[in-house]
Amino acid sequence: MEKTVNNKAWFMVLPVLLLVAFTAVIPLMTVVNYAFQDSFGNNQFFWVGIEWFQELLASERFHDALVRNLIFSFSILAIEIPLGIGIALCMPKKGWGVPVCLVLMALPLLVPWNVVGTIWQVFGRADIGLLGYFLNLIGINYNYTQDPIAAWATVIVMDVWHWTSLVVLLCYAGLVSIPEAYYQAARIDGASRWAVFRYIQLPKMHSVLLIAVLLRFMDSFMIYTEPFVVTGGGPGNSTTFLSIDLVKMAIGQFDLGPAAAMSLVYFLIILLFSWVFYTVMNNAGAEKKHYAGEE
Amino acid sequence: MSTTTGTATIETGVAAGGQAPRSRARARAQRTGSRYAFLVPTVYITFLMLPIYWLFNMSLKTNQEILSKFTLWPDEPTLANYMVIFTDPSWYNGYINSITYVVLNTVISVAVALPAAYAFSRYKFLGDKHLFFWLLTNRMAPPAVFALPFFQLYSAFGLIDTHLAVALAHCLFNVPLAVWILEGFMSGVPKEIDETAYIDGYSFPKFFGKIFMPLIASGIGVAAFFCFMFSWVELLIARTLTTTAAKPIAATMTRTVSASGMDWGVLAAAGVLTIVPGALVIYFVRNYIAKGFALGRV
Numbered sequence: 001m002e003k004t005v006n007n008k009a010w011f012m013v014l015p016v017l018l019l020v021a022f023t024a025v026i027p028l029m030t031v032v033n034y035a036f037q038d039s040f041g042n043n044q045f046f047w048v049g050i051e052w053f054q055e056l057l058a059s060e061r062f063h064d065a066l067v068r069n070l071i072f073s074f075s076i077l078a079i080e081i082p083l084g085i086g087i088a089l090c091m092p093k094k095g096w097g098v099p100v101c102l103v104l105m106a107l108p109l110l111v112p113w114n115v116v117g118t119i120w121q122v123f124g125r126a127d128i129g130l131l132g133y134f135l136n137l138i139g140i141n142y143n144y145t146q147d148p149i150a151a152w153a154t155v156i157v158m159d160v161w162h163w164t165s166l167v168v169l170l171c172y173a174g175l176v177s178i179p180e181a182y183y184q185a186a187r188i189d190g191a192s193r194w195a196v197f198r199y200i201q202l203p204k205m206h207s208v209l210l211i212a213v214l215l216r217f218m219d220s221f222m223i224y225t226e227p228f229v230v231t232g233g234g235p236g237n238s239t240t241f242l243s244i245d246l247v248k249m250a251i252g253q254f255d256l257g258p259a260a261a262m263s264l265v266y267f268l269i270i271l272l273f274s275w276v277f278y279t280v281m282n283n284a285g286a287e288k289k290h291y292a293g294e295e
Numbered sequence: 296m297s298t299t300t301g302t303a304t305i306e307t308g309v310a311a312g313g314q315a316p317r318s319r320a321r322a323r324a325q326r327t328g329s330r331y332a333f334l335v336p337t338v339y340i341t342f343l344m345l346p347i348y349w350l351f352n353m354s355l356k357t358n359q360e361i362l363s364k365f366t367l368w369p370d371e372p373t374l375a376n377y378m379v380i381f382t383d384p385s386w387y388n389g390y391i392n393s394i395t396y397v398v399l400n401t402v403i404s405v406a407v408a409l410p411a412a413y414a415f416s417r418y419k420f421l422g423d424k425h426l427f428f429w430l431l432t433n434r435m436a437p438p439a440v441f442a443l444p445f446f447q448l449y450s451a452f453g454l455i456d457t458h459l460a461v462a463l464a465h466c467l468f469n470v471p472l473a474v475w476i477l478e479g480f481m482s483g484v485p486k487e488i489d490e491t492a493y494i495d496g497y498s499f500p501k502f503f504g505k506i507f508m509p510l511i512a513s514g515i516g517v518a519a520f521f522c523f524m525f526s527w528v529e530l531l532i533a534r535t536l537t538t539t540a541a542k543p544i545a546a547t548m549t550r551t552v553s554a555s556g557m558d559w560g561v562l563a564a565a566g567v568l569t570i571v572p573g574a575l576v577i578y579f580v581r582n583y584i585a586k587g588f589a590l591g592r593v
Contacts, residue, residue, distance in 0.1 A: 009418035012410035013426065016470055019407055023467040024433050027444030090335035097333070102581045103574075104340050107347070110573025112528045112545040115566045122353065123346045128361055128559065130349045161343060168339075169584050222437040225530050243439035247531070250443040263440040274435040278428055 028267075034260035052261035062262065064237065065245045072241060073220040076159050080216060081209070083160070084167025089201070091172055102172075105165040117229025120158040124230070144231060148238035151231045155239055158226055163216060170212045174205035214277040218270060242266055347570065353563035361559045376564035386565070389544035392458065393527065394572070396541065399462035401522040404469040405477075405515060412477035413503070417486065430471040441467060442535045449536055460536045461543075465529060469522040476521060476587055480514025517587040520580045527573065544569055 035052055037045040056062050091101055111119070124144050126132040135142040144154040182200050191199070224243035227233070233240035233248070240248075246266065250259035353361055354376050355369040380386040414420070415427060445464050446455070454460040488510070492502040508515065534546040548565050580587070 003417060003419045005420065006418040007420045009414035009420040009423075012414035013420075015407040016411040016430070016474060017426075019403075019463075019466055020430065020433060020470055023463055023470075024436065024441075027441050027448055030444040030447060031440065087335055087339050090332040092333065092336075097336075099581055101336050101340070102584065103577055104343065105336075106577050106581070106584050107570070107574060108343055110524055110528065110570070110577055111347075112530060112569050114530045114545050114548065115569050118548065118562065118566050119346045119350050122559070122563070123349050128353070128365070130345065130367075133365055161346065164339075165343070173586060218435050222435075222439070224437075224439055243437055246437075246439045247442060250439075251535070256443070259443065266437060267440050270435050270437060271432055274432050275428075277435075278431060 031260045031263050034256045035264050036257075038257050048257065052257045053265070056258060056261050056265060061237075061245065062265075065240055065242050068239070069221060069241045072156070072223070073217055075156055076163075076220045077213060077216055079156070079160055080164045080167050081213060084164050084212065085171050085205070085209075087164070087168045088171035088175055089197070091168070093176065102169070105168055107165075108162050109165055111162075113225035114229050116158065116162050117226045120154060120161070120226075121230045124154050146235055148235055151235060151239050154230060155227045158230065159220065159223070162226065163219070167212045167216065170208040171205050174208040175201060178204045210280060214273070214280075218273060218277070221270065221273070350563050350566050353559060354567045356560055358558060358560050376560040377568075379561050380564055380568065386544075386547060389542055389547035390568070392537070392541045393533075393543040393545070393569075396458040396461040396465070396533070396543070397523055397526045399458055400465045400469060400526045401519050403462060404466055404473045404522045405519050408470055408473035408477055408518065409508075409515075412474050412481055413507075415474065415478045416481035417489065427474075430474055434468050434471040434475075436467065438468075438529065438531045442531055445532060446535050455536060456538045456540045456542075458541045461533045461541060462526075464532050464536055465526045467532075468529075469525055472521055472525065473518040476518040477511070477514055479586075480511045480517070484510050513583060517580055517583045520576060520583075521587050523576060524573065 036047060036049060038048045038051075092098055108116070123129045124132045124142075126136045126143060132142055132144075141147075142150050144150045178200060183196070186196050186200060222243055223241055224247065227239050227241060228244055228247075231239045233244045242262075246259060246262055249255050249262065352368060355372045355374070356366075357371070357373055357375065360366065360370060415423065441464075449455050449460045449464070454463075484507070488506065489502065492506050497506065530543065530545050533543045537543065537546070544565065548562060577584070
């Protein structure tokens with residue numbers, strides 16, 4: 001659509017601008033302010049320059065949390081994306097099954113995040129939880145509060161439970177937008193099921209998959225509440241992700257300076273990913289228009 | 296929705312018109328494939344429902360039954376746990392608090408996002424692309440980064456422990472989201488409609504309220520749903536900004552840990568009750584959920 005140039009449109013954006021300035025810019029400036037200072041209480045602050053940043057980037061604690069978070073995010077993607085595509089392909093395309101599937105699948109998305117944690121905390125317990133009870137019954141020694149591997153497995157299965165539906169819903173929306181004529185053409189050419197998937201369904205899901213991948217990456221990179229409720233970051237530090245570490249530092253220990261420095265670095269990492277997200281998505285949009293123009 | 300038939304139709308189509316033996320064999324293989332295709336969503340939904348069932352199951356048991364024996368369904372179903380919540384003000388006020396700030400946030404977010412989304416979808420202006428990107432970055436900001444500065448900011452304004460504080464804080468991620476979703480829906484409305492309305496002598500507010508808003512009603516519904524959803528599920532910020540008077544139900548749940556051990560039954564009942572509002576609203580937007588998650592761009 002051709003847009004007209006009109007700088008008065010700024011007035012329409014102004015309310016959003018003021019609101020977001022209040023909720024985002026002012027707090028962010030506080031963070032920047034703390035990141036360069038040290039405090040000994042009584043609201044006395046001393047300029048320390050980039051000391052906190054040097055300390056943070058050299059600290060093992062931060063490296064470990066970052067690596068754990070990256071491993072977590074990539075395992076989530078490796079499981080949820082193929083699983084989501086597979087389930088979307090098998091979903092009914094019409095009839096009573098469609099609303100039933102959509103509503104039931106979307107349900108985990110609307111459970112408050114700490115309740116997701118509570119649900120899995122209970123579900124995985126060996127004494128009162130269904131999952132833990134049966135795993136121990138068949139001889140697997142499963143205890144997520146003691147065993148780091150069990151804790152990781154619980155956190156990952158919980159995230160798969162919580163968010164795979166998002167991928168399913170997005171892929172499903174992409175699939176139902178494919179015109180029937182494409183399938184007819186494939187049928188006439190005698191295309192195999194794989195060819196239909198590879199050359200018709202996958203390209204049509206391209207843009208929604210991109211959104212799914214990036215949303216899942218970023219949200220899993222910010223994860224806090226669910227693992228915090230289930231494992232509290234433990235056993236030891238084995239499931240302490242960046243957000244958990246940050247909250248521990250900022251609110252638990254009230255180390256304002258280091259926490260602020262970590263916030264900024266953390267935010268910059270995410271900002272980098274959002275930039276990639278935005279650019280790739282815009283390019284994908286431009287490509288789509290390009291193809292549409294050719295048809 | 297005539298184009299939504301998908302693979303099922305190909306397979307029956309192939310079967311009907313299968314002349315060559317090779318394609319007939321393939322058609323048979325595909326038909327058996329599609330006959331069992333329903334199993335995948337069924338297994339998946341079972342996986343989704345089991346933990347929720349378990350929570351529901353626990354909410355109907357007494358603590359004694361939960362801890363003393365392992366039963367797949369309650370021996371003596373009881374509503375006592377729910378009664379605790381509905382009779383104790385510190386429990387049910389948590390509910391009222393959550394709903395108050397969620398609704399407040401939804402109204403604020405959608406109201407400020409409407410004109411902004413219109414501007415982004417219709418006009419080019421100085422710095423529009425940068426502004427749009429900047430809004431997006433706020434959706435991507437980790438709440439953990441903002442917890443502490445929010446606490447100090449809202450303390451300075453004396454807003455701590457009010458519904459307004461949580462509603463405003465949640466605007467951090469909901470306003471950008473609402474702008475994105477609404478912009479996606481608005482871009483789907485042809486510009487000629489605006490121009491025709493102006494030629495017919497409509498003023499801008501009249502055009503916006505009487506013609507444009509009804510056209511994007513589903514978009515407004517979806518944006519409101521998403522604001523509701525993300526405000527409802529968020530806890531870190533909501534918990535940081537409240538102490539008692541505006542404490543959300545989800546934060547109240549941590550109270551079940553007491554000296555005599557966990558009160559599992561009440562915890563489960565509270566959990567079940569937090570799922571109910573989501574389950575109710577989801578039904579109304581079931582066909583638009585994916586479009587909303589794709590920020591209006593499917």
